[in-house]
Amino acid sequence: MPPRALLALLLAAYTEITSAALTIPAGSSQQRFALKPAHVGRRFSRLTCHGVAESARAAIEVEQPAGSGAHHSACARSALNHVQLYLQRIARMIRFATYKMSVIFLALAISVPSPLLLPPAHAVAHVDMVSGLSAPVPTDEVVEAGLPSVARVPDLSSLSRTPKSARRKTSFVTAAVAAVGPAVVRLDTERLVDRAPLEGYLFPGLEPDGQRKESGQGSGVILSEDGLILTNAHVVKNAAKVTVTLTDGRTYEGTVRGSDDYMDLAAVKIRPTGRPLPIAPLGRSDELQVGDWVIAIGNAVGLDSTVTLGIVSSLSRSAAEVGIPNKKVNFIQTDAAINPGNSGGPLVNEFGEVIGINTAIRANAAGIGFAIPIGVAQKAMTELAQGKKIAHAYLGISMSSLTPEAARQNNADPNSNIYLPEVNGALVLAVAPDTPAAKAGVRKFDLIQELGGKPIKTAADAQVIVDSSKVGQVLTLKVIRQQKPLTLSVTTGDLSERPSK
Numbered sequence: 001m002p003p004r005a006l007l008a009l010l011l012a013a014y015t016e017i018t019s020a021a022l023t024i025p026a027g028s029s030q031q032r033f034a035l036k037p038a039h040v041g042r043r044f045s046r047l048t049c050h051g052v053a054e055s056a057r058a059a060i061e062v063e064q065p066a067g068s069g070a071h072h073s074a075c076a077r078s079a080l081n082h083v084q085l086y087l088q089r090i091a092r093m094i095r096f097a098t099y100k101m102s103v104i105f106l107a108l109a110i111s112v113p114s115p116l117l118l119p120p121a122h123a124v125a126h127v128d129m130v131s132g133l134s135a136p137v138p139t140d141e142v143v144e145a146g147l148p149s150v151a152r153v154p155d156l157s158s159l160s161r162t163p164k165s166a167r168r169k170t171s172f173v174t175a176a177v178a179a180v181g182p183a184v185v186r187l188d189t190e191r192l193v194d195r196a197p198l199e200g201y202l203f204p205g206l207e208p209d210g211q212r213k214e215s216g217q218g219s220g221v222i223l224s225e226d227g228l229i230l231t232n233a234h235v236v237k238n239a240a241k242v243t244v245t246l247t248d249g250r251t252y253e254g255t256v257r258g259s260d261d262y263m264d265l266a267a268v269k270i271r272p273t274g275r276p277l278p279i280a281p282l283g284r285s286d287e288l289q290v291g292d293w294v295i296a297i298g299n300a301v302g303l304d305s306t307v308t309l310g311i312v313s314s315l316s317r318s319a320a321e322v323g324i325p326n327k328k329v330n331f332i333q334t335d336a337a338i339n340p341g342n343s344g345g346p347l348v349n350e351f352g353e354v355i356g357i358n359t360a361i362r363a364n365a366a367g368i369g370f371a372i373p374i375g376v377a378q379k380a381m382t383e384l385a386q387g388k389k390i391a392h393a394y395l396g397i398s399m400s401s402l403t404p405e406a407a408r409q410n411n412a413d414p415n416s417n418i419y420l421p422e423v424n425g426a427l428v429l430a431v432a433p434d435t436p437a438a439k440a441g442v443r444k445f446d447l448i449q450e451l452g453g454k455p456i457k458t459a460a461d462a463q464v465i466v467d468s469s470k471v472g473q474v475l476t477l478k479v480i481r482q483q484k485p486l487t488l489s490v491t492t493g494d495l496s497e498r499p500s501k
Helices: 003-018 037-046 049-059 070-111 172-183 374-385 404-412 436-440 459-467
Strands: 021-026 029-035 060-063 125-127 134-136 184-194 211-222 228-231 241-245 251-260 265-269 293-298 306-317 331-334 346-349 354-359 369-373 397-402 425-431 447-451 474-481 484-491
Touching (some): 172 184, 172 211, 172 293, 172 306, 172 346, 184 228, 211 293, 228 374, 265 374, 293 331, 293 354, 331 354, 354 374, 369 374, 397 459, 425 436, 425 459, 447 459
Antiparallel strands (some): 029 060, 184 211, 211 228, 306 331, 346 354, 447 474
């Protein structure tokens, strides 16, 4: 019970008792002591021993008949002392009860939020811990005699949960997947491969002519309304049959219109029927920055509609840096997981635009994925869709970056039989015979300092210039050979016509 309610109860009881007549016999006469309730009610609220005694003295009136004398005064003082002791006990009980109730209220205030502790006559909002919404606490409780109503713990089961529409989260990932996801397709391929020796004896009756069927799977993305799909060349390489499956379940037979192994790109065509095909919006890969969010979408290891999130780790990774020098493209590096299944699928920016084509080229590199920039892929797709071959310029040399530190270490080695200039450049390690470089007079250990009028600091610099050149273009080549500068002219050749080894 709250202290103020207990006080009111004691006050009411005491008033009722003292309002009755208190008779004290004294010989033949009787004295009547009356305790006036009005006096007691005003003074009892002090709650101190002194205040109680003073209230009692002020409240008791002794009605003495004439001639009663000192006997009546002694009786009054005795009665007053008894009342004072009684009131002192009540005061001590009230102080003790007040202390205990204060401790209880403090514990309740810490553990359970109560309307008792809230400002009265205001609609205070309680927070629903389940839904996160605020619900108004009813404040229409009547407060009588200045006493607050009893605190009530809200019933959580009666509180409504937040509507699903209010709890729905939005993020750039879900928005990007919604924009591009429907245009991502699964490619199931079948190809005929030669049997291994003795395979026909171990597994007879498979396919004639010493061949067997091999299944493969990858991803692709629809880029045109007429059903043109862009994917990786290794996904559809030597495929005898290509089946295209959309996210809505529609399937089509696909035809490989063209592919390029050096760029690892291929164009697949389907003939759509019925509903229009979803088309993926394209972005600008040249606007990417390291640290930008990217999303890889595809069918990783046979699991449809797989989405992985990452950032752009690096831009313009050369094929030599990646470890595949036979490729003619600079890659976008990302830490978004790219597996063989989602190879050929799109790499999407945070705005829901395709900015690259995923390619799984290093299966043993955890946390490292690569994608072909969409700007490069889009140009190649135009030629591949027409069945044309993409011409790639080449020189026919193998290069490595040289730094002054590496050159000094080589020159200080007593076992080294060659002196290297202590400058930055691209060091020629090998020259293939019957190639443009061989015909121009390039030799092993030439240090390339300039190519096509641009300075060369690394082997990647030289490779970028060659890849951006046209077939048959003449490039000026400045090298250092045996500590002497030398200028050569080299005409780029067509990689598809490179002499076989």
